[in-house]
Amino acid sequence: MAQCPICRREFSCGAAQHSEQPCWCSQLPPLPSVTAATTAQCYCPDCLQRLLQSSRPKDGQQA
Template sequence: MSICPRCKTLFTCAMADCTNQPCWCAALPPVDSALLSTDQSASEAGSQENQQASCFCPTCLPLWKAEQSAKKTPSS
């Protein structure tokens, strides 16, 4: 099981947990993994091992993606 660095929920990440099954996130548009390691909410939320998290839970990933999108969109 994986632990979401944002909300601490246990969830299955098929890739990180080596389930040999497609991961639920594969159906979503790709994310630049470099953004995950630099995201402050991930590094501030977790313990030492979660600071290098490679994924978020099904609830937090869409929220995180929306936050990243909002950062890129200039406010008018």
């Protein structure tokens, strides 16, 4: 189990469980502004989706 650093919810994380299967998050695009501090953190599915949504350029903005 892992704990989301944003909402503190516990969730299943393939990386934290040292699973031979890739984690569910490997099916999603990476966060665009990943830093060394955030690379080591796992976010729950809901928070990761919100982070991905907020990092997308708005219509008319350049990426």
